[in-house]
Amino acid sequence: MNSTATTAIIQTEHLARAFGTVPAVTSLDLAIKRGEMFGLVGPDGAGKSTAIRLLCGILKPTGGHGRILDYDLERQSEQIKARIGYLSQEFTLYGDLTVDENIEFFAEIHGVSDFGRRRNELLEFTRLTPFRRRLAQALSGGMKKKLALACTLIHTPEIIFLDEPSTGVDPVSRGEFWNILSGILDQGVTIFVTTPYLDEAERCHRISLMHHGHLIMTGTPTDVKSAMPGQIYRFDGPAPGPAYEALRRHWPPTHLVRYGDHVRFWTLAGEPEAREASSELERQGLGPVAIRNTPPSLEDAFVALLDSESREGAPS
Ligand SMILES: Nc1ncnc2c1ncn2[C@@H]1O[C@H](COP(=O)(O)OP(=O)(O)O)[C@@H](O)[C@H]1O
Ligand SMILES: [Mg+2]
Structure with missing residues (x-):
């Protein structure tokens, strides 16, 4: 049975x-x-x-x-x-x-x-x-x-x-x-x-x-999002395109997503790193930039989990 x-x-x-x-x-x-x-x-x-x-x-x-x-x-x-x-x-x-x-x-x-x-x-x-x-x-x-x-x-x-x-x-x-x-x-x-x-x-x-x-x-999707290492910040400024390009010179593509009107930034180090990134933008004349910590989407979590795994060396 x-x-x-x-x-x-x-x-x-x-x-x-x-x-x-x-x-x-x-x-x-x-x-x-x-x-x-x-x-x-x-x-x-x-x-x-x-x-x-x-x-x-x-x-x-x-x-x-x-x-x-x-x-x-x-x-x-x-x-x-x-x-x-x-x-x-x-x-x-x-x-x-x-x-x-x-x-x-x-x-x-x-x-x-x-x-x-x-x-x-x-x-x-x-x-x-x-x-x-x-x-x-x-x-x-x-x-x-x-x-x-x-x-x-x-x-x-x-x-x-x-x-x-x-x-x-x-x-x-x-x-x-x-x-x-x-x-x-x-x-x-x-x-x-x-x-x-x-x-x-x-x-x-x-x-x-x-x-x-x-x-x-x-x-659950909620479990996966809360397992994401690090934090997601949203950067709102006058020029999201150039801001994205400027950040790409310092951070790998997995850390950045460009949207029409803002840039999403994933950081393992949290707020100090987000502040460092926004200061960099302001130094380059791409400010003022408002940064805001936002809850991760499932996509954010997936990208971050994949990236962390490949960094640690994937178990096979
Ligand atoms: N019949 C097959 N012969 C050889 N390689 C295969 C065969 N089916 C799948 N693969 C390989 O196995 C891997 C996983 O494929 P698949 O299961 O189709 O992935 P997904 O459905 O997630 O796209 C790929 O590298 C694919 O090329
Ligand atoms: Mg398939």
Whole structure:
């Protein structure tokens, strides 16, 4: 019997996968509870797709262990596949089939014979009912993603794994997609999602920051922000462009972000260093500069944590 109601439904220890000499995922330790929205966040090449394919039982690990829904990743991947949904980064719909027919196709793949009611529910849920007879190739990018999500959910999986589901989708459709995900969560489905976008990571219960095949930190978005070493200061002055250029001569790019009307400055040393930077600007005739300590964004925290890790020498 499964005991997943009380324990983690996704559990991995040192899970790893190399492709020849390329260590795509070096060590993955995860414990994810039923009903969580969990985000794996990282830049291109971090190992997110490899991690998700390992967790879905599609790729064999080259190291470590994992259990999904209390099934062993290596020995019971068929049982796992029957109870999860996987939306791959390259997921393709059948362009010459209608919305309805695409869902029917995926129902058949999963052996769901009596799918009519479930399909209606999913179309309502993704607001695609008015378009059910339209060919998939004639849908907008956002609508294609929603249809792909409906196909992924047709067999009522307990966990869905979504690999960068909103990459390349416009911001309004992205927002709607994430609202739909929250609705799926309310129905008790556990969601594991990868994203390179920090604003999306903010919407997850917990996230792991991934870089070069391993996890740098796991926690709630608030935990991650409070783990950021150092402080963030906002510099407001008459000439943010030249101010940014002037500061770049003394500080590395990871410490500075240029916005339209201000510069963000990350300092490990805190206020004395921020004051030193603003004095430098005033000496160069780029003042007056008002400095203000501001709470870090998730993006600030991610950049700072990555930078600190590479400084210390990343564990591999
Ligand atoms: N099938 C493969 N063969 C060889 N290298 C691969 C393969 N899949 C991924 N990689 C490499 O593994 C690393 C992680 O890739 P990936 O998991 O796709 O990262 P992400 O999804 O975060 O962009 C990259 O260096 C990538 O080139
Ligand atoms: Mg990927």
